[in-house]
Amino acid sequence: MALQTIDKRSLPDEVFEQLTAEIVSGAYEPGATIPSERELSAILGVNRHAVREAVKRLEQIGLVKVAQGGRTRVLDFRHSGGLDLLAVLAERSDALDALAPVLTAALEMRAGIGSDLARLCAQRADAAVRADLLELSAELARVREGAGLLDLDQRFWQRAIDGADNLAYQLAFNSLIRTVHAYAQFSVPWIERELRRGDYRRPIADAIAARDGERAAAATRDALTPPRGFARALSEVRPRRAAR
Amino acid sequence: MALQTIDKRSLPDEVFEQLTAEIVSGAYEPGATIPSERELSAILGVNRHAVREAVKRLEQIGLVKVAQGGRTRVLDFRHSGGLDLLAVLAERSDALDALAPVLTAALEMRAGIGSDLARLCAQRADAAVRADLLELSAELARVREGAGLLDLDQRFWQRAIDGADNLAYQLAFNSLIRTVHAYAQFSVPWIERELRRGDYRRPIADAIAARDGERAAAATRDALTPPRGFARALSEVRPRRAAR
DNA sequence: TCTTGACAACTGGTTGGACCAGCTGCTAAG
DNA sequence: CTTAGCAGCTGGTCCAACCAGTTGTCAAGA
Numbered sequence: 001m002a003l004q005t006i007d008k009r010s011l012p013d014e015v016f017e018q019l020t021a022e023i024v025s026g027a028y029e030p031g032a033t034i035p036s037e038r039e040l041s042a043i044l045g046v047n048r049h050a051v052r053e054a055v056k057r058l059e060q061i062g063l064v065k066v067a068q069g070g071r072t073r074v075l076d077f078r079h080s081g082g083l084d085l086l087a088v089l090a091e092r093s094d095a096l097d098a099l100a101p102v103l104t105a106a107l108e109m110r111a112g113i114g115s116d117l118a119r120l121c122a123q124r125a126d127a128a129v130r131a132d133l134l135e136l137s138a139e140l141a142r143v144r145e146g147a148g149l150l151d152l153d154q155r156f157w158q159r160a161i162d163g164a165d166n167l168a169y170q171l172a173f174n175s176l177i178r179t180v181h182a183y184a185q186f187s188v189p190w191i192e193r194e195l196r197r198g199d200y201r202r203p204i205a206d207a208i209a210a211r212d213g214e215r216a217a218a219a220t221r222d223a224l225t226p227p228r229g230f231a232r233a234l235s236e237v238r239p240r241r242a243a244r
Numbered sequence: 245m246a247l248q249t250i251d252k253r254s255l256p257d258e259v260f261e262q263l264t265a266e267i268v269s270g271a272y273e274p275g276a277t278i279p280s281e282r283e284l285s286a287i288l289g290v291n292r293h294a295v296r297e298a299v300k301r302l303e304q305i306g307l308v309k310v311a312q313g314g315r316t317r318v319l320d321f322r323h324s325g326g327l328d329l330l331a332v333l334a335e336r337s338d339a340l341d342a343l344a345p346v347l348t349a350a351l352e353m354r355a356g357i358g359s360d361l362a363r364l365c366a367q368r369a370d371a372a373v374r375a376d377l378l379e380l381s382a383e384l385a386r387v388r389e390g391a392g393l394l395d396l397d398q399r400f401w402q403r404a405i406d407g408a409d410n411l412a413y414q415l416a417f418n419s420l421i422r423t424v425h426a427y428a429q430f431s432v433p434w435i436e437r438e439l440r441r442g443d444y445r446r447p448i449a450d451a452i453a454a455r456d457g458e459r460a461a462a463a464t465r466d467a468l469t470p471p472r473g474f475a476r477a478l479s480e481v482r483p484r485r486a487a488r
Numbered sequence: 489t490c491t492t493g494a495c496a497a498c499t500g501g502t503t504g505g506a507c508c509a510g511c512t513g514c515t516a517a518g
Numbered sequence: 519c520t521t522a523g524c525a526g527c528t529g530g531t532c533c534a535a536c537c538a539g540t541t542g543t544c545a546a547g548a
């Protein structure tokens with residue numbers, strides 16, 4: 001196995017992850033209170049500052065609400081969380097049956113915003129972007145193998161986003177990328193399979209080059225829609241969880 | 245003017261907002277370093293812990309990268325930020341010409357994911373959801389006035405999301421709601437106008453009730469697409485910025 | 489001259505302890 | 519039985535010190 005960069009976890013990171021895991025696993029009902037900062041620092045054996053930082057980060061992603069004087073309450077993240085939370089959920093899903101819905105939802109959304117993105121791109125992209133997309137799709141068709149494939153694909157979509165010129169889509173794309181990458185062992189093989197299936201990006205680039213928004217949207221939906229058996233296919237991949 | 249709840253800002257909140265404003269305003273190039281925590285705490289006159297907490301939150305939303313030993317560097321938020329950042333950008337946009345693109349992008353994305361959402365909802369929603377949507381759309385057509393209109397509209401979409409049964413869309417929806425609400429003085433009047441324009445939710449509910457995904461998607465796109473002159477219309481609203 | 493290693497002087501990470509500020513619930517006075 | 523007030527919790531802020539990792543300098547060695 002190739003050497004990897006070691007991701008150093010600081011104490012607040014560690015606390016953040018433990019608390020996140022507790023909350024998203026459903027150990028606390030929405031409205032329930034988590035232990036006080038002083039208790040947590042005693043239980044976890046770290047300074048209160050570390051706990052405090054972690055809790056404030058929980059608040060930022062919409063998992064809890066902290067109030068001075070009162071206790072810190074757990075929120076219903078389905079209503080209080082933003083899209084950034086999705087990657088956190090994917091990272092914290094140890095069990096596959098918790099992960100599969102998250103990944104499925106992310107890929108489904110990818111198809112949805114992807115096709116709308118392609119539509120906008122077809123309407124707005126300048127000549128440079130359109131040419132780049134054609135070239136990238138040609139290159140994608142040529143390569144057809146592991147290493148640079150994912151990178152090329154990402155560059156393709158990044159360029160499409162440039163053309164669509166919409167910051168919201170750009171940021172949503174980032175969030176989804178992060179979600180899918182959170183569990184690369186599952187998603188990467190699947191995406192590679194998708195990419196190898198054929199000349200999937202070409203029709204999109206063609207439609208955009210022709211400035212045909214509807215065709216671009218349809219081609220994208222066709223290319224990105226997860227196959228019916230996706231959730232089942234996921235569960236056939238053997239999970240090998242990185243040690244903590 | 246009606247009395248409002250006072251939002252207490254803690255010191256870290258204050259620091260977070262100041263730093264965010266600095267960064268998104270473009271005062272720092274991507275790759276540039278911000279002052280050290282000790283410097284900032286001296287400049288701002290607060291304890292280093294407050295600065296530290298703010299910086300870690302900046303890191304969480306993808307505005308900076310902090311490294312022990314090294315200095316904290318500013319990232320290119322277009323590539324490192326998630327969708328949650330959009331609301332932060334909207335909040336920090338004092339100038340209208342910075343805000344308009346953000347709101348426009350958010351509403352455009354709302355139309356995109358909304359229509360896909362409606363499609364999924366039509367395919368999947370159970371009878372209860374379909375009935376609720378019909379009822380809510382009828383109620384929306386009846387009310388036609390300020391107070392409960394926004395709330396009803398939000399309940400309508402929340403129910404549609406329930407039917408679509410996709411966590412990613414749920415969370416993205418939350419992010420967009422927050423973005424639009426960040427500058428309620430601009431967006432709320434506009435949305436109210438949109439809602440008053442007529443019976444805009446009814447065709448959507450009808451299509452979903454008929455389980456016709458394509459029609460639901462089309463109706464939603466029709467209802468939610470921002471009008472052409474939206475950006476211009478925005479600039480006619482007089483900004484009255486809340487005092488700090 | 490170029491390389492290399494040690495080190496000083498930064499950076500962020502962590503700690504303990506103290507005190508301030510605000511909420512909550514008990515309790516005693518009315 | 520009601521209610522004002524206080525005790526004892528909660529999070530918020532500060533100080534001061536030290537640990538840990540990075541970076542650039544600079545002198546000793548090849």
